[in-house]
Amino acid sequence: LNSLLPESGIVADIEVESISSSNPDNFYELKSQPIAVRSSEGISLFMVTHTPANQQSPYQPLSLPLASTMSSRVLLRQQLMRAQAQEQERREQQQQQQAAQFMAERAVSNPSSPAISVSSPVTRPTATQVPMEVLKVQTHLENPTKYHIQQAQRQQVKQYLSTTLGNKVATQALALTHSPQSASAPEQGHPPGAGSTPNSPMAMLNIGSNSEKEIDVIDEIISLESSFNDDMLGLLDAGLLPSTLPVSANLLDVYTNQGVSAPAIAVSNSCPADLTNIKRELTGSVIQHQSKQCKLYLFHIIVERRRRFNINDRIKELGTLIPKSSDPICQWRANQRLRGALHSLRFIRPQSSVAMLSESETHWVFFGGRGGSVFSQELEMQARQHGLPVASPSGLNMSKLAVEIIKQESDLKQGAIGFLEPLAPLGLASTTLDLNTFNFSDLDNPVMTFGLGLDPDPSIEDILMEDTLSPISASDPLLSSVSPGASKTSSRRSSFSMEEES
Amino acid sequence: LNSLLPESGIVADIEVESISSSNPDNFYELKSQPIAVRSSEGISLFMVTHTPANQQSPYQPLSLPLASTMSSRVLLRQQLMRAQAQEQERREQQQQQQAAQFMAERAVSNPSSPAISVSSPVTRPTATQVPMEVLKVQTHLENPTKYHIQQAQRQQVKQYLSTTLGNKVATQALALTHSPQSASAPEQGHPPGAGSTPNSPMAMLNIGSNSEKEIDVIDEIISLESSFNDDMLGLLDAGLLPSTLPVSANLLDVYTNQGVSAPAIAVSNSCPADLTNIKRELTGSVIQHQSKQCKLYLFHIIVERRRRFNINDRIKELGTLIPKSSDPICQWRANQRLRGALHSLRFIRPQSSVAMLSESETHWVFFGGRGGSVFSQELEMQARQHGLPVASPSGLNMSKLAVEIIKQESDLKQGAIGFLEPLAPLGLASTTLDLNTFNFSDLDNPVMTFGLGLDPDPSIEDILMEDTLSPISASDPLLSSVSPGASKTSSRRSSFSMEEES
DNA sequence: AGTATCACGTGATACT
DNA sequence: AGTATCACGTGATACT
Secondary structure (H helix, E strand, O other), X not given: OHHHHHHHXXXXXXXXXXXXXXXXXXXXXXXXXXXXXXXXXXXXXXXOOOOXXXXXXXXXXXXXXXXXXXXXXXXXXHHHHHHHHHHHHHHHHHHHHHHHHHHHHOOOOOOOOHHHHHOOOOOOOHHHOOOHHHHOOOOOOOOOOHHHHHHHHHHHHHHHHHHHHOHHHHHHHHHHHOOHHHOOOHHHOOOOOOOOOOOOXXXXXXXXXXXXXXXXXXXXXXXXXXXOOOOOHHHOOOOOOOOHHHHXXXXXXXXXXXXXXXXXXXXXXXXXXXXXXXXXXXXXXXXXXXXXXXXXXXXXXXXXXXXXXXXXXXXXXXXXXOOOOOOHHHHOOHHHHHHHHHHHXXXXXXXXXXXXXXXXXXXXXXXXXXXXXXXXXXXXXXXXXXXXXXXXXXXXXXXXXXXXXXXXXXXOOOOOOOOOHHHHHHOOOOOOOOOOOOOHHHOOOOEEEEOXXXXXXXXXXXXXXXXXXXXXXXXXXXXXXXXXXXXXXXXXXXXXXXXXXX | OHHHHHHHHHHHHHHHHHHHHHOOOOOHHHHHHHHHHHOOOOOOOOOOOOOOOOOOOOOOOOXXXXXXXXXXXXXXXXXXXHHHHHHHHHHHHHHHHHHHHHXXXXXXXXXXXXXXXXXXXXXOOHHHOOOHHHHOOOOOOXXXXXXXXXXXXXXXXXXXXXXXXXXXXXXXXXXXXXXXXHOOOHHHOOOOOOOOOOOXXXXXXXXXXXXXXXXXXXXXXXXXXXXXOOOOHHHOOOOOOXXXXXXXXXXXXXXXXXXXXXXXXXXXXXXXXXXXXXXXHHHOXXXXXXXXXXXXXXXXXXXXXXXXXXXXXXXXXXXXXXXXXXXXHHHOOHHHHHHHHHHHHHHHOOHHHHHHHHHOOOEEEEEOOOOOOHHHHHHHHHHHHOOOOXXXXXXXXXXXXXXXXXXXXXXXXXXXXXXXXXXXXXOOOOOOOOOOOOOHHHXXXXXXXXXXXXXXXXXXXXXXXXXXXXXXXXXXXXXXXXXXXXXXXXXXXXXXXXXXXX
């Protein structure tokens, strides 16, 4: 049985592939596969390893006559897809054999036997063969994308199938893919996603926790990963690389900001499993086609994918930091997350103008505080009581973030004057302002202004709800010619400054 | 002369094209053009307007035999490029004629006559023909991308050339492209970017300020924009569409958040000019090839482009809100901007745990404040003075963001207790804490804990400098097989929790 | 050459 | 059908 493990691991992967490929709302990685399967009879492009010295592209495009209008990466991709298709066909045959073998060996207690139907990609089995509970996903992501959910579904189906076909396969697949269910015992055979600490962020930390037990499984991982590498080719079938465990540990570090910070906040995780998965898909079948270009090509894809994940995870994390609106839909989109973060940062800290002011010649004292809050209301009231000049530009009302006090003389009278807490990170905080004892008349020639180009301060609720960022519509000038009959009326009011022309 | 204007506008555009295409570090839009020019002798694909009922793609791919492995959009793009190439050739001939005409009409006072060399794309003129001052860019973007700078360069070169060839062309080009120099009089003929309020954000508001004078120029814009539209085909050469000015006004509104907020902060502007430019490039030459698919195709490109710009602009804006590090390089990358924003938001507002706590059964009082600041130090000192239990988990020291006080009884003794300013936006602020009068012994059974899953609080300087986000390197597990001989030693220390297995 | 960044166009998909 | 969103792979490019 142990000798079958490498193959059985691949079989489990393929089974999920064939399930979801027959599913009408299937998944990203599949989009290239129907083409790839057919490409064996269509156009056939082979990679030329002795490329000419065309230095324009870093990937050194092939010099086939057809390639004059096609990029080198297109060729590389086609070639990868073709190799994948062949590999897929080969493994499908193997899998059918093996599925039959399993069925013969074990008495099948489950009447909806998934192992059979799954192995035939021609029919449309989907939900009828796999119980619906398996497709229910519990994730610790706050706003999971459909992408994420589908990935979780894939893994759950994978585990479900593996509990039927064999436990070793299951643990292998889960040790790779960060599934929270890897902590719950897979031997029980019940569909996952039922209980077992679903939302706990600690679930993420269980990755590879059982890895000591799965040396044989890790061997397969190594073979898949190192099949991608020229220099490790000699070790491919040996299965005794010593640096396996640190590699798995690193995979955790990467997605938790190296453990330095934020253990409780949603660890960046939108698609970490896919990185490994897709790499396996990309690399598992091209062992025999390795070259320098191919390596660069795959490296670039992986690196760029990682960059995207980093950015997206950070945007999602920003979404968790801004105050929640009543409508959860508002935080799903990246633009709205960023918008909320911008607003939150803006009314708390008066951004660049502070740094600018602190470096200027005149002595500025800047009181930060949120408009509408106790501080700014109090400051405004005191300012008015003392008859200070209050500049309130049109469109800006008194509920502003910042209150500036310009003192014409060089220094302030000693007292409890200083910067409020929000300015502390700028290194500008000295003492805490005590409103009870502070008196504006202690300053010589104070001048108080409001606004200074800061935002008006509607409630954060309004900011998140209203769409201040001009959703693309027919009134958009860029699209007005595309979608006719719009923006004729409402947008005319917005005037630009005509007074500028000299 | 007036009848020549539409052509001269195109000529100015082409001149910049040919300059930058001969420049080794040239520009994005050019990448497709060498192929397009050559495609007239290479593969020739024609668009079939009576597409079959292949409903898989929303763009209805063509049913050519070759198209089986190629996507519909690839075909659309190739066809667009081909049309562009033909248009380009036609305009180049026209331009050469016109340049000669201009040279014959006027005495050329400038010895480095750019009009001639520029019109021949074969040679390598670049900096020798155009004075270096023209290539110096002054932008109001705080962290301009190279993309932005090159765009500004293009426009400055465009204006420089137009001051030699004719003023009308200059004003037309600038009215389209948001250049800050549009306010300074282009008639003076000196290279732009010298003085004239370079960094003022008000410069952005001058877009289209001279538009009243340029009705004839706007005609050309209309013809370019509406050539993209089926329904406006009848008006194409008429040049009397009434809704022109609102469209230009809208273009401003779109990129200033509809004028509601943030007039002084860097208005989102990374590439607004390009939207118009590229659309002109895309559409100017495909007048005769319009169809439903083509419209959808271009619409999708524009919409997606806009989404990208929105996200990027917001990320850039976030970069202006976080405290400046001494090294300006740190803020250039999107990931670091987001990282800084995350950190800034995190230590000011204790994110979701606050909302969670406020809704819980037990009564929590939460004091926000930055670690190391006066408040938290003071709170810590007082807590220790009163012998309160202080929980300080390993790895977390006292300079933490949050200080929690759990009161076991239902309500607090009345006093000056409340939430600090940073929590006001959550609606949790009641009164201001006065440290001078507040006494911890006023609370019944207070328990003080630090941490609560909040970040350790290094200085913002450290956060921005250090790369806590695991830059992609050879030690990356995903890449370890690609780049051999790394991550053997250092990453082994990071352990995962082995205690989980039951 | 290794390790990144960015803008881009593309296909799939969601919500009216 | 109109108007969006997202993840993706790709080419160009930057910095060692």
